Amino acid sequence: MVFTKRGHPPTKALIILTFNEIHGSRALADKIPYTLFDNSIVIDGGSTDGTREFWESRGIRVAQRRSPGRGSAFIIAIEECKEDILLFFSPDGNEDPNDIPRLLDAVLTSDLVIATRFGKGGTSDDAEVLRTFGNLLFTAICRLLFRAKVTDAVNGFRTIWRKRMMNLNLPPSRFEIEMQITIRASKLNMRITEISTHEFKRIGGVSKAKSFDVGLSYLKLFLDELLLGRRFINKAHT
Numbered sequence: 082m083v084f085t086k087r088g089h090p091p092t093k094a095l096i097i098l099t100f101n102e103i104h105g106s107r108a109l110a111d112k113i114p115y116t117l118f119d120n121s122i123v124i125d126g127g128s129t130d131g132t133r134e135f136w137e138s139r140g141i142r143v144a145q146r147r148s149p150g151r152g153s154a155f156i157i158a159i160e161e162c163k164e165d166i167l168l169f170f171s172p173d174g175n176e177d178p179n180d181i182p183r184l185l186d187a188v189l190t191s192d193l194v195i196a197t198r199f200g201k202g203g204t205s206d207d208a209e210v211l212r213t214f215g216n217l218l219f220t221a222i223c224r225l226l227f228r229a230k231v232t233d234a235v236n237g238f239r240t241i242w243r244k245r246m247m248n249l250n251l252p253p254s255r256f257e258i259e260m261q262i263t264i265r266a267s268k269l270n271m272r273i274t275e276i277s278t279h280e281f282k283r284i285g286g287v288s289k290a291k292s293f294d295v296g297l298s299y300l301k302l303f304l305d306e307l308l309l310g311r312r313f314i315n316k317a318h319t
């Protein structure tokens with residue numbers, strides 16, 4: 082059994098990230114193991130398709146604040162949830178709620194756990210060859226430049242200790258948030274573990290991440306993070 086410094090087992094928050102995901106939300110809401118968490122919250126990016134109302138009708142709190150950008154939603158999660166462990170789940174169909182217990186187990190002995198589609202045992206239904214190639218290429222660059230010991234630097238299906246995430250001092254961003262977490266966690270030599278996952282096709286709705294734009298934002302991020310080094314460390318949070 083892992084205990085926090087305060088002497089109790091770590092508390093856990095489930096963070097569901099949505100922006101117009103009514104189809105996936107309806108399909109997946111009953112498959113999520115809520116009882117493993119002390120708190121569940123939806124951080125919504127301003128849905129207009131009933132996503133918000135759907136989760137509220139299920140008794141899940143929806144963060145009232147606007148969260149333009151997926152990266153901003155991650156920051157809002159730290160502010161809204163004070164639990165020890167934060168697990169991020171996107172109900173668009175890509176991620177398998179059955180992996181949640183394995184992620185939670187692994188984080189007890191790690192700082193950050195990423196569900197990998199490309200490591201041993203990982204698979205993906207993504208038919209966009211260029212996107213898969215891009216994800217592999219950017220992961221390889223991340224490994225090379227920042228010594229990240231990961232096979233999937235960008236998958237959003239991940240869990241992290243809240244305190245560790247605060248150490249990363251992340252700025253609000255868009256789809257580069259996961260890459261930035263992986264890079265900064267590597268710079269701080271955090272313990273990163275991966276569990277294998279299968280990525281399914283999205284269920285309805287449309288993709289918000291435009292591959293070309295995301296690729297460009299990764300390149301800019303690599304440059305910024307190279308120049309920044311470890312100067313993001315906020316003494317107040319360490």
Ligand SMILES: Nc1nc2c(ncn2[C@@H]2O[C@H](COP(=O)(O)OP(=O)(O)OP(=O)(O)O)[C@@H](O)[C@H]2O)c(=O)[nH]1
Nearest residue numbers: 099100124125126150151154171173283288289290
């Ligand atoms: N809160 C919040 N969530 C967002 C925002 N943009 C996207 N999301 C959610 O983040 C998750 C991932 O976004 P996607 O558009 O599916 O990105 P992707 O998984 O790379 O693309 P697909 O393969 O097409 O699914 C989904 O659940 C989105 O609804 C945002 O601005 N705010």
Ligand SMILES: [Mg+2]
Nearest residue numbers: 171173175283
């Ligand atoms: Mg998706």
